Amino acid sequence: MPAIDLSTTPLRALNQSLHALAEGSSETEWEVLNPDGRHAVAVGIDAPVSVDIRGPVGYYCGGMNKQATVTVHGSAGPGVAENMMSGKVVIKGDVSQYAGATGRGGMLVVEGNAASRCGISMKGIDIVVKGSIGHMSAFMAQTGNLVVLGDAGDALGDSIYEARLFVRGNVQSLGADCVQKEMRDEHLELLEDLLQRSGITGVKPSEFRRYGSARKLYNFNIDNADAY
Amino acid sequence: MSYHNPPTTPRKSATFDDYTLSEIRRAATTGIYDIRGAGAKRKLPHFDDLLFLGASMSRYPLEGYREKCSTEVVLGTRFAKKPIHLKIPITIAGMSFGALSGNAKEALGRGANIAGTSTTTGDGGMTPEERGHSKTLVYQYLPSRYGMNPDDLRKADAIEIVVGQGAKPGGGGMLLGQKISDRVAEMRTLPKGIDQRSACRHPDWTGPDDLEIKILELREITDWEKPIYIKVGGARPYYDVALAVKAGADVVVVDGMQGGTAATQEVFIEHVGQPTLACIRPAVQALQDLGMHRKVQLIVSGGIRNGADVAKALALGADAVAIGSAALVALGDNDPALESEYQALGTTAGAYDDWHEGRDPAGITTQDPKLATRLDAELAGRRLANYLKVMTLEAQTIARACGHNHVHNLEPEDLCALTIEAAAMARVPLAGTNWIPGQGF
Numbered sequence: 001m002p003a004i005d006l007s008t009t010p011l012r013a014l015n016q017s018l019h020a021l022a023e024g025s026s027e028t029e030w031e032v033l034n035p036d037g038r039h040a041v042a043v044g045i046d047a048p049v050s051v052d053i054r055g056p057v058g059y060y061c062g063g064m065n066k067q068a069t070v071t072v073h074g075s076a077g078p079g080v081a082e083n084m085m086s087g088k089v090v091i092k093g094d095v096s097q098y099a100g101a102t103g104r105g106g107m108l109v110v111e112g113n114a115a116s117r118c119g120i121s122m123k124g125i126d127i128v129v130k131g132s133i134g135h136m137s138a139f140m141a142q143t144g145n146l147v148v149l150g151d152a153g154d155a156l157g158d159s160i161y162e163a164r165l166f167v168r169g170n171v172q173s174l175g176a177d178c179v180q181k182e183m184r185d186e187h188l189e190l191l192e193d194l195l196q197r198s199g200i201t202g203v204k205p206s207e208f209r210r211y212g213s214a215r216k217l218y219n220f221n222i223d224n225a226d227a228y
Numbered sequence: 229m230s231y232h233n234p235p236t237t238p239r240k241s242a243t244f245d246d247y248t249l250s251e252i253r254r255a256a257t258t259g260i261y262d263i264r265g266a267g268a269k270r271k272l273p274h275f276d277d278l279l280f281l282g283a284s285m286s287r288y289p290l291e292g293y294r295e296k297c298s299t300e301v302v303l304g305t306r307f308a309k310k311p312i313h314l315k316i317p318i319t320i321a322g323m324s325f326g327a328l329s330g331n332a333k334e335a336l337g338r339g340a341n342i343a344g345t346s347t348t349t350g351d352g353g354m355t356p357e358e359r360g361h362s363k364t365l366v367y368q369y370l371p372s373r374y375g376m377n378p379d380d381l382r383k384a385d386a387i388e389i390v391v392g393q394g395a396k397p398g399g400g401g402m403l404l405g406q407k408i409s410d411r412v413a414e415m416r417t418l419p420k421g422i423d424q425r426s427a428c429r430h431p432d433w434t435g436p437d438d439l440e441i442k443i444l445e446l447r448e449i450t451d452w453e454k455p456i457y458i459k460v461g462g463a464r465p466y467y468d469v470a471l472a473v474k475a476g477a478d479v480v481v482v483d484g485m486q487g488g489t490a491a492t493q494e495v496f497i498e499h500v501g502q503p504t505l506a507c508i509r510p511a512v513q514a515l516q517d518l519g520m521h522r523k524v525q526l527i528v529s530g531g532i533r534n535g536a537d538v539a540k541a542l543a544l545g546a547d548a549v550a551i552g553s554a555a556l557v558a559l560g561d562n563d564p565a566l567e568s569e570y571q572a573l574g575t576t577a578g579a580y581d582d583w584h585e586g587r588d589p590a591g592i593t594t595q596d597p598k599l600a601t602r603l604d605a606e607l608a609g610r611r612l613a614n615y616l617k618v619m620t621l622e623a624q625t626i627a628r629a630c631g632h633n634h635v636h637n638l639e640p641e642d643l644c645a646l647t648i649e650a651a652a653m654a655r656v657p658l659a660g661t662n663w664i665p666g667q668g669f
């Protein structure tokens with residue numbers, strides 16, 4: 001198992017080695033020591049490897065990830081797993097703003113809380129937050145699923161498109177064009193699967209409420225101008 | 229005695245002119261602001277207000293057909309492992325697939341290849357056709373992030389982070405439902421037929437300190453190979469360029485208010501931002517103050533039409549220019565040969581700007597397959613290449629006449645201005661004087 005100590009090895013060397021992994025490489029388990037809040041750790045990986053980061057990271061950890069499983073044993077700064085394509089990013093601690101921003105696939109699991117704008121502009125990613133999320137989360141969220149076991153802050157799902165939001169706790173307020181929706185069997189099944197894949201037990205899908213787009217802002221109408 | 233009242237000529241208001249009145253009526257009837265394509269149409273101080281002095285007793289010219297005047301440009305020399313080498317100082321600006329048809333994008337690529345320059349993607353992502361037909365392709369990183377993915381980032385020759393556009397500094401985008409074909413919808417991960425609003429701010433950074441980290445991330449993902457451009461609208465060019473340099477840009481693109489757009493509110497196009505002419509000197513000043521002029525390259529766009537405009541932008545300190553609208557005209561946009569069809573759309577050749585409606589008779593700003601096939605990509609590409617070559621020749625002609633063996637050696641001292649406004653903005657003397665307004669005698 002390669003272990004890279006960022007207190008002695010430059011970030012560039014870490015990311016370069018992860019990018020250079022050849023198909024079928026046997027170096028499938030990586031460990032990163034002393035990240036000390038560094039930015040852009042383990043970004044742009046495109047290989048089925050696991051990377052365990054021992055400590056807190058700064059901005060954009062796991063950015064644009066493909067295939068890899070990146071686990072942060074600590075907290076993460078803004079934009080964790082931004083634009084992720086596939087694979088999995090797990091944060092054992094809390095995360096800052098824009099977690100999973102514009103993510104297109106894969107799964108982001110936050111075991112602590114997420115700050116504002118979680119899932120902003122998401123495009124297919126699944127995000128599961130065990131704690132609560134901040135204001136303006138899922139702003140302009142296009143597709144994918146956001147699951148929150150705790151509470152959601154102000155203006156959840158503002159200007160949302162087709163993403164599905166599931167919240168177990170309290171929603172402080174809904175943003176423009178976001179409404180509560182009926183939880184049908186298909187949604188309960190989906191939620192069951194999401195909870196299971198993110199390793200969450202002891203929580204039932206029926207404890208959640210579902211939110212999504214009222215689809216009233218999809219085509220411009222002057223009488224809705226104050227909602228834009 | 230009876231008074232004879234001579235009739236007065238009916239007088240229209242300069243304030244409430246015909247256009248203004250028609251706009252009030254249009255707003256009252258439709259209840260929506262006017263959205264259109266193209267750039268500012270009002271008269272603005274521009275390159276036409278500058279003249280070259282030419283060589284004379286104190287400077288000697290280069291022999292037109294014997295002495296070389298080079299035009300090549302290298303972009304991205306600051307940090308990128310693989311800077312871009314262009315044969316000419318004119319690039320094709322970012323225009324999205326979605327706004328433009330696939331054929332039009334192909335034609336831009338073909339034309340740029342022949343002329344030895346780059347093309348740029350746009351909001352909506354990179355198409356395989358576009359990558360295939362463009363030898364040098366700049367990939368835009370926009371607030372919407374439609375279609376963004378690491379594979380295309382790595383396939384690109386450079387990355388352009390779009391902070392703003394001259395047509396709408398501070399504004400986002402809007403692609404109306406009627407232009408959303410299945411393919412466009414799929415590329416943007418959105419349902420077909422709905423309006424696609426593009427955000428005006430990036431989703432995961434705000435401000436130059438964040439941007440610096442975002443650039444680090446993009447460089448790490450692409451192993452520091454690609455030049456990274458930052459494109460700003462002509463708002464506060466001195467500070468915007470200084471902050472772009474601070475954030476780590478290899479290249480800064482400054483797009484003045486005449487810059488075209490695919491679709492924006494008319495009020496935005498005509499009333500926000502500074503004219504291109506007013507943006508260049510502050511942008512160059514910022515680079516000079518930081519000791520970065522020619523180290524971080526400057527691309528200027530917004531209303532570039534001919535070789536004289538190119539030469540003037542370079543003389544004021546730009547390294548290259550970018551063209552959008554002019555490239556579309558070279559492909560066949562607004563061609564008088566289509567006049568009857570423009571009339572049917574309630575407009576006239578030269579004025580057609582409803583590019584967001586997707587009904588372009590020239591087959592350029594449309595997603596309608598029937599209309600799009602009207603454009604012959606090979607022929608249109610050839611036309612664009614011809615036009616680019618003519619512009620380059622024109623710029624060379626001027627540079628030689630001013631005694632320069634590279635277009636980059638053109639300098640403000642080669643210029644004078646026809647108006648006080650242009651003299652102040654370009655910081656060159658008013659013709660016939662040695663007066664640069666704002667700088668005393």
Ligand SMILES: Cc1cc2nc3c(=O)[nH]c(=O)nc-3n(C[C@H](O)[C@H](O)[C@H](O)COP(=O)(O)O)c2cc1C
Binds near residue numbers: 550
């Ligand atoms: C049809 C069209 C589409 C455009 N799409 C984009 C875009 O997606 N992203 C962008 O940064 N600029 C876009 N622009 C602006 C151009 O990149 C460029 O800034 C502008 O066209 C330059 O001014 P000019 O048209 O006067 O040459 C677009 C312009 C046009 C005409």
